[in-house]
Amino acid sequence: MPTSEEIHKRRTAAVARGVGSVISSYVDHAGGGTLTDVDGREWIDFASGIAVTSVGNSAPRVVEAVREQVARFTHTCFMVAPYESYVAVAETLNALTPGGFDKRTALFNSGAEAVENAVKIARHATGRPAIVVFDHAYHGRTNLTMAMTAKNMPYKHRFGPFAGEIYRVPMSYPFRDGGLSGAEAAARALDQVDKQVGAANVAAVIAEPIQGEGGFVVPADGFLPALAAWCRDAGALFVADEIQTGFCRTGSWFACEWEGAVSGAAARAHVADPRRGHARREEWAPDLVTIAKGIAGGLPLGGVTGRAEIMDAVHPGGLGGTYGGNPLACAAALAAIETMRELDLAAAARRIESVTMPRLRALAERDPRIGDVRGRGAMLAVEIVAPGTIIPDAATAGAVSAACHRSGLLTLTCGTYGNVLRFLPPLVIGDTTLARALEILDGAFDTTT
Numbered sequence: 001m002p003t004s005e006e007i008h009k010r011r012t013a014a015v016a017r018g019v020g021s022v023i024s025s026y027v028d029h030a031g032g033g034t035l036t037d038v039d040g041r042e043w044i045d046f047a048s049g050i051a052v053t054s055v056g057n058s059a060p061r062v063v064e065a066v067r068e069q070v071a072r073f074t075h076t077c078f079m080v081a082p083y084e085s086y087v088a089v090a091e092t093l094n095a096l097t098p099g100g101f102d103k104r105t106a107l108f109n110s111g112a113e114a115v116e117n118a119v120k121i122a123r124h125a126t127g128r129p130a131i132v133v134f135d136h137a138y139h140g141r142t143n144l145t146m147a148m149t150a151k152n153m154p155y156k157h158r159f160g161p162f163a164g165e166i167y168r169v170p171m172s173y174p175f176r177d178g179g180l181s182g183a184e185a186a187a188r189a190l191d192q193v194d195k196q197v198g199a200a201n202v203a204a205v206i207a208e209p210i211q212g213e214g215g216f217v218v219p220a221d222g223f224l225p226a227l228a229a230w231c232r233d234a235g236a237l238f239v240a241d242e243i244q245t246g247f248c249r250t251g252s253w254f255a256c257e258w259e260g261a262v263s264g265a266a267a268r269a270h271v272a273d274p275r276r277g278h279a280r281r282e283e284w285a286p287d288l289v290t291i292a293k294g295i296a297g298g299l300p301l302g303g304v305t306g307r308a309e310i311m312d313a314v315h316p317g318g319l320g321g322t323y324g325g326n327p328l329a330c331a332a333a334l335a336a337i338e339t340m341r342e343l344d345l346a347a348a349a350r351r352i353e354s355v356t357m358p359r360l361r362a363l364a365e366r367d368p369r370i371g372d373v374r375g376r377g378a379m380l381a382v383e384i385v386a387p388g389t390i391i392p393d394a395a396t397a398g399a400v401s402a403a404c405h406r407s408g409l410l411t412l413t414c415g416t417y418g419n420v421l422r423f424l425p426p427l428v429i430g431d432t433t434l435a436r437a438l439e440i441l442d443g444a445f446d447t448t449t
C-alpha cells in the first residue's frame with residue numbers, strides 16, 4: 001500500500017488544485033467515530049465527512065443494504081424504469097419531515113441539487129421570481145446556489161456572473177447583532193424585503209435553521225417562525241435548508257423542530273391520539289424542506305419534501321435527473337434511517353451535547369479567545385475572537401485546528417470570517433472516544449498561543 005506522502009505526490013500531479021482537502025493523510029478505512037489512514041494512524045473523526053456519516057462510517061445496516069442492492073441492480077434511472085425503494089424513501093421523508101399535512105418528495109444527488117430544485121419548485125408554484133437568502137448563508141457551489149451562498153472566498157471568487165433574482169438580507173446572529181430578539185431580527189430582515197424586493201415578488205425565503213458553513217450560527221428564538229409567518233401572509237413559501245442540520249444531527253429529526261415547527265412524527269401522533277387536544281397555536285412548519293448529507297450514511301442523495309399542492313404544481317417531467325434517487329443511495333437511506341430509529345440517534349446527539357457543551361463552556365471560561373460557544377446536539381462550535389472584543393481571529397482558529405490534527409483529532413473550521421471551530425462527530429461515537437477528543441481539544445487550546 002502506498003504511503004500518504006506518495007499518494008499526495010501523485011494527487012498534486014493528477015487532481016485539480018481547486019479541489020482542496022483539510023488533511024494530507026489518505027484514508028484506508030473508517031468506522032465507530034475514527035478514520036485510519038494508509039500509514040496506520042488513527043484519527044478521531046469530528047467532521048463526519050461534513051455532517052454526513054451520522055450513523056458512522058460503514059454502518060452495518062447500510063453496508064448490508066447496499067451490498068444486497070448492488071447485487072440486484074445498480075441503476076435503471078427512476079425516470080425510465082422505477083423501483084420501490086425510491087417510493088419508500090419518499091414515504092419515509094413525507095412522514096418524518098415537519099408538518100402534519102399531505103406531502104410529496106423528489107430525490108436528487110446532492111445538497112446543491114436539492115436547493116436548486118426547491119427554487120425551481122417555489123418559482124413554478126408561486127409564479128414569482130425572487131428568492132430571499134441570508135447573510136452567512138451556504139447553499140452550495142452550483143451557479144444558482146453560489147448566488148445564494150454568502151461568502152466570496154473560496155466559493156464564488158471569479159466564478160460569476162451569478163444567477164439573478166437572489167436577494168440577501170441580515171441574519172439573526174446573537175453574538176454579532178447586539179442581541180436582537182428573533183422577532184426584531186426577523187423584522188429587520190423582512191423590512192428590507194418589503195422595501196427592496198416587494199412581498200408580492202417573493203417566491204421563497206430560504207434559511208438554514210442553524211447555519212452550517214457560515215459559522216454554526218443559531219438564530220435567536222422566534223426568528224424562524226416569524227419568517228414563516230411573514231411568508232404565509234405574503235403568499236411566499238418558507239423553505240428550511242436542513243441539509244446540514246437534518247437527520248438527528250441537532251438532537252431532533254430536523255432542527256426547525258427546536259423552533260416550534262411541528263415534527264412529522266408528533267403530527268401523526270396528534271392525529272392518532274385525540275387526547276392531545278388541538279395543535280398549539282405557535283406550531284408551524286416549513287412549506288418545503290431540503291435534505292441531503294446525513295440521510296444516506298455516506299451515499300450521495302438529496303431531496304426536496306414539501307406540501308403536496310406545491311410539489312405537485314410542477315408538470316410531469318419537470319423534475320428529475322439521470323441518477324437522482326439512485327437505488328444504492330435509496331437502499332442506504334432506508335437503512336440509515338432505520339439505524340437512527342433503532343439506536344435513537346437523536347437522543348445520542350443530545351447526549352453528545354450534554355457531555356461536550358459543559359467542557360466547551362469551561363474552556364471558554366479560562367480562554368478569553370473563545371468569544372462564543374453555541375450549537376445544538378452534535379453540531380457545536382466555538383467562535384474565536386481577539387479577547388474582550390468580537391473581532392474575528394481566524395489565525396488562532398486555524399492554529400488550534402492544526403494542533404488538533406497533530407494530535408489525531410480531525411476538526412473543521414467555518415464561518416464568514418473563518419474563525420469558528422466546529423465539531424461534527426458521528427452520532428454513534430463512543431464515550432471513551434468522545435472523552436479523548438475533548439482532552440485533545442483542551443490541549444490544543446492550551447498549547448496554541
Ligand SMILES: Cc1ncc(COP(=O)(O)O)c(C=O)c1O
Pocket residue numbers: 050110111112113115138139140141208212213241242243244292293
Ligand atoms: C445548508 C447546506 N445547504 C446546501 C449544501 C450543499 O450540499 P452539497 O455539498 O451536497 O451540494 C450544504 C453543504 O455543506 C449545506 O450545508
